[in-house]
Amino acid sequence: MYIPSCLRLAVPRTHSTLGINATAVRTWYPTNHCHSDASVEGEESRCCWANSGQERKNPLVRSERQKVALVGPKSMRRRYFDAGSLDTHQRDLPPLLLTDVSHHLLAKPAAREKNLVVLVTGATGFLGRRVVHELLERGYDVRCLVHTPGKERMFCHREVEVQYGSVQDSASLSNAFYDVDAVVHLVGIIHPKRRDSFEDVHRGGTANVLAAAKEAGARHFLHLSVIGAANDRSYPYLYTKWLGEQEVVRSGIPYTIFRPSVLFGEGDEFLNALAGLVRLFPLVPVIGSGKNRYHPLAADDLARCIGITLGREDLKGQALDLGGTQRMSYNELVSEVAKAMGKRRLRFHLPTWPIYLMAALTQGFMPRPPITTDQIKMLGIRSVAEVGELERVFGFTPRLMEGNIDFVNSVGVVEGILMLLGSMPRHIRDH
Incomplete structure (x- = not known):
């Protein structure tokens, strides 16, 4: 191991x-x-010791x-x-929990009992790592559910507990949920696979996590969805996100659902992919008119919202559409990325139908196509929240995109080509 x-x-x-x-x-x-x-x-x-609910x-x-x-x-x-x-x-040996705690906490276990235990699924992901940091800063005891062994090394200098498991395998979740007070469920996919379909992860995985949380007596379930989640089978991603929401609502556990628009921050796939296009092409290709509206929100700000929510009884039973300070069209997003990279770029608009046909062909044999038919269809869906909603609910102003996306400059020609082929370079994704 x-x-x-x-x-x-x-x-x-x-x-x-x-x-x-x-x-x-x-x-x-x-x-x-x-x-x-x-x-x-x-x-x-720091020290490392292993136990589970039974071994305690x-x-x-x-x-x-x-x-x-x-x-x-x-x-x-x-x-x-x-x-x-x-x-x-x-x-x-029987399954045990890998726990990373400090020496003084091991010597004084009673101090740990005063803090709420929060389990985070998807803890090593783009948003998850930020949520873990936010919760630690707020004094919570954080337990991370890690799917891929090796990724937990990003937490080796933090006081966190690590449990390996998959949301699609309910048996692997039993040890992770003992004594849990709250659950932050962040697992989701944007590229379905044969063994990891949208429904398997977004509905089935959420149902498994809810069952484990309910058995453990969790008192708050924080669930990540997306703006636009709806009961419409023609959009598989949004439909399965809606199915996941329904599982949460029916669970009987006090919940808060977060529906953000586009998230940005170091390691994100969306703006870095745009940066690859800006780096490679003097004329940046845009599918369709590029006028569809988005409401970009910094991932760090969403993590802050999640941290605040754990201490707010009034947010239980709420589903919150969240966006940043300003709404932007796809064309404006391209221009903002080009500006951050010090480039002047014109846009070249492509008709939707040939790109849709190409996506239908490539997703049949590429494990991670650069774009899918579902994503092309979603280009026509507005992804915006009420302006000022985040400030009203959480009491702070989210950061602007301008001046906060310098990370796009790390995308070079090689990285741009790899992303054009559907592969996100690890050093950019994991920064």
Whole structure:
């Protein structure tokens, strides 16, 4: 199993809960990497220990040498190491939760009980990582549901708990939801796959998360949808987002639904894709008239709204359409990106039907086509909220796009070509 190289096992010399005696702190690295020792005395570094709801009641005593388990999803080899020697072993173990906490929190577990535990699905995504940061800044205990092992390394310097699982596999969610007070559900896709259809993820995945949250006794469910979600099967993305909303409303859990317009921020796919077109073409191709309206909102501002909502009883039972400070057409978005890149670009408008035909052909064999037929149809749908709604509800003014999208300058010719072929470069996506 992959373990981030920065995770450390740091335990006091005697800890009654885990029954561990340790004389040193060692940084554990994956196989073929070195180990470094450090004295426990005065150690304030991060520590890593593993438990789940059951293991909290039953100390992790694997042998006389007291083992601490670190495990991933069921499909991966279980790996554990000795608390004293950190010698690695391979063995099948029951699923446990990988927890990253600080030394002082481990020594004083009672302090953790005072904070609300918030579970975030989609925690490593474009919006999720910002939500995790916001919740930590507000003093919540954050538990992250991670789908792809390895992505949790972005949190290795933060006090978070990490649980591997998939929203489409209800069995993998059981350990993640113990003692959860609130859930922030952010998982969604824009490119469906054979095993990950819109309905599987947006409706089925949401239903699984709701079931786990309800069983755990969660008191607030925050759900990410989108402006335009509606009961219209001709738009699969928007229709399945609406189905997910219906699951939330019927669940019986107090909820808040967020319906943002286009989100922007470092690592976003939309503006970076526009930047690729601006970088490659003196005449930027635009499908249709480009007059459709959007209401771009900074992802950091939406994360702030989510953090505020957790402390607001009056927002339970609400579905909120959210946009930024100004509405913009697609043409204006292209111009704003070009301006941020210091480029002067004209636009070349393409008729919709040949692009639609091309998309229908490419999405049949490309795993991640540059554009889909569903996205082309959605170009005709307005994606705007009431102006000033966010300020009225949350009490702050969202940032403008102008002056806050310098990240588009990181898109070069190579990145532009890759995005034109439907591949988002990792260094841009994960920044």
